[in-house]
Amino acid sequence: MSGFTVYLIASVFLVIMIAIAAYGTLKQRRSSTNDLFIAERSIGPVITAITIFATLQSGFSILGFAGLFYLNGVGASMAVFVAFTQAMIIYVVFRRIWIAGKKYNLSSQADYFSDRFESPVFLKILIGIIGLVAIVAAHFSVQLNSLGIIMQTMSNGEITYVQGMIFLAIGMVIVTLIGGMRGISFVDFILGILMLVGLTSLAVIIFTNSGQGFTDIYQNLKTNFAAALTVPGPINYFTPQMIFSFFISYTFGAIMLPHMFVKTYITKSIKSYKTLPLLYMGATFPLFILIFWLIGPLAKAHLADVTATDTVVPLLIANFVNSEFVQGLLFIVVIAAIISTASGALLALSQIITIDVYKTLFKGKTEKHYYWVGNIGIIAITLIGLVLAINPPGAIAYIVTSSLGISATLFIPAVLGLYWKRLNKHGVIAGVISGIVVYVWITFILNMPQASFLGFNATVWAVLVEVIVLVVVTLFTPPPSQNTQLKYIDKINYSLYGVENLSLKQNDEVK
């Protein structure tokens, strides 16, 4: 496609997205941070499930996972287990966090940590900064990177990587500013469905146009790339240790990214949590099957010697789809996936800056003031993300796998905080900091971003050290107050199960 056509298609798509975001937000939008960031806890289960799906499965899943298959073969499909554990975490853990959010008016990840671990300033800012770094490193800059790749590849290099990235980033900022969480959830719902339909169509079109069927593709792989059909794959990436590391990184890390975590709060009723895991898996499993069973193998069989493996999907579209109109539609599907994740990430970044950091340091301003700080934060973060994405350090899937270690360190304290009364702020602060130190030491100082000691990646070692430090420090320091223990364990148990225990009987206020 010519550069002009690519710009035209992208512009039409962005205008439609802006209109949908505006429609989704028109009726109830108020100038409040609660509405901007968590849609006043008013979203239904189906839209919540699809928005979680669209947040986690993004341009990274389509471009990055297809690239991961291209490099490493079938082992990449271990991602299906990640989808299952993510669904279970949403069901078991996030349901409790939703209750805490509703009862104690929490609206961000740092809000939960600071309230549960009784550290309204230090822990709030620490978790905010960790979240900020985690999103920018693991998700946001990678999405911008994907936008540049797709614009450049689809226009056959007529549009440069940087030009394409800036053009779509501007559109994404407008969608986010107009939509807020309510509008973005609405947009995500449409984009999530578009993603599944589009990828199915892409596979069907390539099968038809290449003249090779399913059997031909796998026979081709068996003859030319036999190692891609088994684990550990052609370059020994998916060893049992790396499969375990991959699983831990994506399960703990992706689910604890702040823009994912904040989705916990947006649903309007706890009843939603009964259907959420099934809806989430129902959308994610087909996507993974499409990518790992069809798109990835098609790319491996048809595209020889691609060095920038993240470009295999746009290359398939450019090489095997004849009609420019259909090319344009498929191109929109990929951009849709990227923008749905990036706009959610952008909103969470702005929330961290406004609520977790700015509001903690500068109290007493009006709600409107914070609302505008949030909007300015969206623009500022986009500029930082653009600068970071200009020179990406490697393949998308590798960047994400290694950088998810930052957010993975938040998983254990977040979960234990809901079940272990004794867990206190000293244990959490020491645990999280030691986990991050180990992660940074292995990844950056020892320069082992993938497999490290005994074949496991840095995230596994970071989480292991964190758990030890967290437990030891907690046991040697005073427990949190009775009130906090009651709030986060007993009251939540009571809300969920109606179960009364000793401390509840002693405290009638709960009922």
Add this chain to the structure above:
Amino acid sequence: MEKVDLRKLWRGRTILAIVFLLAFFSTGFSKYIGGEYLIGGVFPGFYIIVLINIILIFASVWYYNANFVPEELHDEVEGNE
């Protein structure tokens, strides 16, 4: 609100955990249970293992939701304490 039978709930969760561990390890160690064979000389055995596991996982979550999670579990929660 009626009390929920927590033991029943945990029984369901244990079943889920066992299914998941079986699925995860059977896939991780697929090499030793036929994952390296190509079914019909073409389709990787690895995928058959993954497919069976996906179906198993999905069905077990469905079963858990239908049989172990009581209706009254989902109380409406009051906000802003």
